Amino acid sequence: MTYARPDQDRLPGPSPVSVVAHRGASEDAPEHTLAAYRKAIEDGADALECDVRLTADGHLVCVHDRRVNRTSNGRGAVSSLELSDLAALDFGSWKGQSTDREAPDRDHRDSTSVLTLERLLELVADAGRRVELAIETKHPTRWAGRVEERLLALLRRFDLDAPAAGEPSAVRVMSFSARSLHRVQAAAPAIPTVYLMQFVLPRHRDGALPPGVRIAGPSIRIARNHPEYVARWQRAGHGVHIWTVDEPEDVELCTRLGATAIITNRPKQVLSQLGR
DSSP: OOOOOOGGGOOSSSOOOEEEEETTTTTTSOTTSHHHHHHHHHHTOSEEEEEEEEOTTSOEEOOOSSBSTTTSSOOSBGGGSOHHHHHTSOSSGGGTOOOOTTOOOHHHHHHHSOOBHHHHHHHHHTSSSOOEEEEEEOOSOTTTTHHHHHHHHHHHHTTOSSOOTTOOOSEEEEESOHHHHHHHHHHOTTSOEEEEESSOOGGGTTSOOSTTOOEEEEBHHHHHHOHHHHHHHHHTTOEEEEBOOOSHHHHHHHHHHTOSEEEESOHHHHHHHTTO
């Protein structure tokens, strides 16, 4: 979804589709690492997407899977590990990064270290331009509502829980869990929420979304096979964020359908295709 830009940055005519870097520029750097997000910002992404999970000692980290096995040289569930355990792991070697943990350069550490949401928020705050955040809460988890509690507490620390009067929110929370989105809406109603869908339940095929949710988050497969669902959500006044969009023909489809956000592993290429 694209939120209106500040007046000085607004382009004439319809707002351009927002290009959202999925787990950072994750085609070029290991997903959810600081290097991937630095690259996405350098490439000009409008927003950064991240998944968050709560560690055993209460830290929100940017990790997609329930377990660390796929993206690190360790094993175990994120929820059962402490931040210090995760900090000892290499989150870059699976994508061909060096496994030498003694390497002193910043680029190496940025490509191999676990990333906390707090550090990502610091990166965005120092970006020098408006960079939005699309934060996905991962459920089910043993921590249940504590995930949203910690997330909102952290957003409050960075003054991201409620935009200034007349300003669009720079952050939105996404989830496949309607319950998670309800928790966010109840505690921080100014934060937009996105209901992610791998498939569309019958009750959402007429343009309806869970109560209070104003943004649909269908997969690219849904958009390809059922463009009529996209049209119905739009007619109901909802924004539409489509994931994960990497192929040029899919980018073209999303723009033709009027999607408000394209979530992609390849932000630089998508921006180039859009002429930006």
